[in-house]
Amino acid sequence: MLIISEPLAQKLVSVEDAIEAVASTFAAMARGEARNYPVVREVVGHADAVYGVKAGGDVSAPFLGLKAGGYWPHNLGRGLSNHQSSTLLFDPDTGRASALVSANYLTGIRTGAASALATRALSREDASVLGIIGTGGQSLHQLRATMAVRRITKVHAWDMNPEMSARFARTLSEMGIDCAAEPTAEAVARAAGIIVTVTPSQQPILMRDWIRPGTHISAMGADTKGKQELDPALVAAARVFVDEAAQAVSIGDCQHAFSAGLIAQAQLTPLGAVLAGMAKGRQSETEITLFDGTGVALQDLVVADLAVRRARDSGLGVEVEY
Structure with missing residues (x-):
């Protein structure tokens, strides 16, 4: 399994990269080649947190996986971001877990990317x-x-x-x-x-x-x-x-x-x-x-998949036995 840290994710994927990646998976959704699975979103009952899991797959890429995390409103006092999340990718051919990607920065840019795509297409x-x-x-x-x-x-x-x-x-x-x-x-x-x-x-x-x-x-x-x-x-x-x-x-x-x-x-x-x-x-x-x-999950997965492909091409990230 390849592990990509938060600082490395920031180096691997720019907002411009995210815009084009999200565009590709949104188009795949429209063609019926990519699908988001039902979302789990729950109040934890501890630390005033809200936790969720978003999953999906894009057979045109292909990639498959989930993002898990949520909102911990007291994190700023601990020197952490209130939003915390991680993306787990699976090999679409075998179902084996293949990569774990820190997703705080990637969540930010994929959200900006979706908005920018709408602005580019509609404004x-x-x-x-x-x-x-x-x-x-x-x-x-x-x-x-x-x-x-x-x-x-x-x-x-x-x-x-x-x-x-x-x-x-x-x-x-x-x-x-x-x-x-x-x-x-x-x-x-x-x-x-x-x-x-x-x-x-x-x-x-x-x-x-x-x-x-x-x-x-x-x-x-x-x-x-x-x-x-x-x-x-x-x-x-x-x-x-x-x-x-x-x-x-x-x-x-x-x-x-x-x-x-x-x-x-x-x-x-x-x-x-x-x-x-x-x-x-x-x-x-x-x-x-x-x-x-x-x-939607596919936004998270497509930018994580891009980070993983670039990391492997460059010999970056940490490989661990799993």
Whole structure:
């Protein structure tokens, strides 16, 4: 078995690499060549943690495996990231465990990659102002991924914690990026042509009336029953694209508009179908497009598989008998 550490994973896979890898497996999903298996997600009952297992396989690659981990909210006080996860890959031909990959960084860039793919496929090509709602650990991944697919000239950011949005703006300024820390989410929404939401909110923080015609939104925060970032009226008014429809209406932002009868599952277009040329993306300059990114196992597995292939090609990682 090959073991890939967190620092090595960061060296092996860039956000640009992740964008193309996730694109390939999303397209394979649309063609029926890749499948996500049922998700396990549970409250642990210890350390206020939430633990989950996501699994799947892509026969076109091929790869097979699972990612296990979750959210430990007290980790920052221990000098650790609150999100902790590991990916285990299996040989598709024999079922033998073949690699263990640290997945904290890879989870961040695969999430940014999915959002960026939606932005590349659905946003207006002339969109250059980015709004980021939620400036925690995922926000820089979202920024870097978006900048890989669109020429961003200005960023507007807001967080429920004003100190975090101010710190984010200072970080971007040090990177030479023009960023305004806004006092409200509404100010971000009214300024931006591309909006990324990445918060743990359980109530709407982005409202329909704030969104300009032609805006693209990537809603990346809702991945559990009860989470919500968007006004259901906004979801109903947009043309909605998803990583996986059944998951979007059960744990994504779509769950609220769906349960209210404002949208039907059949209305949701898989992003992979657009990437594979099987469905249309944006159809007008004024259309509001929405990507509800809930996060699927295949995103995790494809970037882990890429890391493993590169490590083996370069003689990196630690091989152990298993």
